[in-house]
Amino acid sequence: METDAHPSLWQQSAPDIPTDRFPDAERVDVAIIGGGITGLVTALLFARSGKRVAVLEARRLGDGTTGRTTAKVSRLQGTQSDHVRSRNIAAVARAYAESQAAAFDWLLGFCDEAGIPVERRDAFSYATTRDGRARVEAEYRAARAVGIPVELVARVDLPFATTGAVRLADQAQLDPMALVAALVEAIRAAGGLVVDGVRVRAVHASSPAELLTSSGPMDADRVVLATGAPILDRGLYFAKVTAQRSYAAAWRVAEDQRPHGMFLDVEQPTRSVRTSGPLLLTGGFGHPVGRRSSPRAAADELAAWTAVHWPGAEPVAEWSAQDHVAPHGVPYVGWLPRGRGRIYLATGFSKWGMTNGVATALTLVSDILGADGGWEPTPWQRVLHRRPTLPQTVADGVGQNAAVALWYAKGWLGALARPVGGSPLEGMGEVGRDGFRPAAVSTVDGTTRELCAICPHLGAIVTWNDFELSWDCPAHGSRFAPDGSVLEGPARRPMRNLGG
Incomplete structure (x- = not known):
């Protein structure tokens, strides 16, 4: 089974997680596609x-x-309160804050029930410049307006100068793979099935709905x-979110170098700091998937920034993660258009999946079971379902899709402009023309492969990710292993092999 080159x-350190075999001739009440925090919490609730x-x-x-997140569980989310407030009406901003509080409480309650270790930490959104200070103050005002008990502080426990920060006490951090293991155990104990290594190829919205999978x-x-990103194109949600890749690393540092808190920069490039036991974790330096010439360089920038501020830090692990950002900052959740009321989705967590994954799970169960099933919709769920789209959000979406169109043109022109050469160096890939066909050629672990460079989702030209050693689509964020197999959707089919 193909994986990313850099495990988190x-x-x-995660143990094997027991799962179930794909059942023969099985009909279920609810089939959930995806085994991250959203799918697992939804499954447990059902x-x-x-x-x-x-x-x-x-x-x-x-x-x-979920397995690659930095796993901060916080109601203070960088500048998210200000972002949501600026792109939605006031009632939506307050409902979003209430959804995060409900998710926070549910998740920590489950961790307590399951015996998952949780470290309680204050969360900080910090700035290092005068302009950043203005963003800190805007986040403070927006968070207070929706009932989040934040405070402004002048200094934070970081080894460099800051110009101010927002602080929210008593938030949390944890090991996300311990959470995954506990959720799977609880689902199976409640009679549910959890099956991995099975890819869903198609879903027909018949009665009952029919899933066609790699196992039947x-x-x-x-x-x-x-x-x-939803693997079904109905509703065009793949075009309503932007796929972002960001980087993280773990470091061994002296005890007096470990900050006591969870920190997120309000400026660009974003930089994240937390600890995990004796280790320092730093992250950030993100970019849209497939749109950076060298993702390896982004990981190196994170390492260089860490080395400057934590001299002597010894690397333990480095990895990257993928998130899907909604222009208005609020997840898309509910029934899928043209799904006949049988297909539902959740996407667009804007890098705050630990709480948004739980909040959307609570909403999905409420939508499907309803008051008759003991799940009366909450006020915040009702407000978020009726969220209007404001002009600022429309403008953001137009700009986002204009960038996608630019990358379609750039990719095709670049692919047809020159023929592919010989075998790339180890760990490298290149896109060019093989006759009249766009080709993607890479060499990984001594094996050179030639694939069709056209993303099988909607026909953009892929780019090489020299950090994860993958082919990444700059249009909608699909990712593929060197052999063409799918790593990330919305693509459901692998890249086509052009080799002999």
Whole structure:
């Protein structure tokens, strides 16, 4: 099973997670596609409500965003309060804050129930410049306006000068793979199925819905897409979110070098800091997927920044993660257009999946079971479902899709401009023309492969990721291993092999 080249700190130390075999001729009440935090929490809530549930994960559990997150669980989310306030009406901004509080409480309650270690830490959104200070103050005002009890502070526990920060006390950080393992155990204990290594190829919105998978068919009364970017194109949600890749690293540092808190820069490039036991974790330096000439350089920039401020830090692990950002900052959740009320989705967590994954799970179960099933919608769920789209959000979406169009043109022109050469050097890939065909050629572990460079999702030309050693689509964020197999959606089919 293909994986990214750099496993996260959590993935390196995670034990094997017991799963189930794909059932023969199985009909379930709810089939959930995707085994990250959203899919697993949704499955647990349904299973504990007496529903027959099956989770289908294409790769290994934790291989996606959940296993690669820095796992901060916080109601203070950088400048998210100000971002949501500026692109939504006031009622939506308050409802979003309430959704995060509900998710925070549910998740920490589950961790307590399951015996998952949680470190309580103050969260800080900090600045290092005068302009950044203005953003800190704007976030403070926006957070206070929606009831988050933040405070302004002049200094924070970091080894460089700052111009101010917003502080929220008593937030949390944890090991996300421990959370995944506990959720799987709880789902199976409640009678649910969790199956990994099974890729869903198609979903028909019949009655019941029919899932066509790499292991056979499955019928379900309801289907939930919890795959980051939805793997079904109905509703065009792949075009409503922007796929972002960001970087993280773990370091061994002296005890007096470890800050006591969770920190996130309000400026660009974003820089994140937290600890995990005796280790320092730094992160950030993100960019849209497939749109940086050298992702390796972004990881190196993070390492160089860390070395300047924590001299002598010894590297332990480095990795990257993928997130999907909604222009208005609020997740898309609910029924999928043209899904006949049988298919639901959740996407666009804007890098705050630990809480948004839980909040959307709570919403999905409420939507499907309703008051008759003991899940009366909450006020915040009702408000977020009726969220209007403001002109600023429309403008953001137009700009986002204009950038996609530019990358289509850039990719095709570049691919056809020159023929591919010989075998690339180890760990490298290049795109060019093989006759009249756009070709993507890479050499990894001594093996050179030639693939069609056209993304099988919607026809953009892929680019080489020299950090994860993958082919990444700059249009909608699909990613592929060197052999063409799918690492990240929305693509469901592999890249086509052009080699002999």
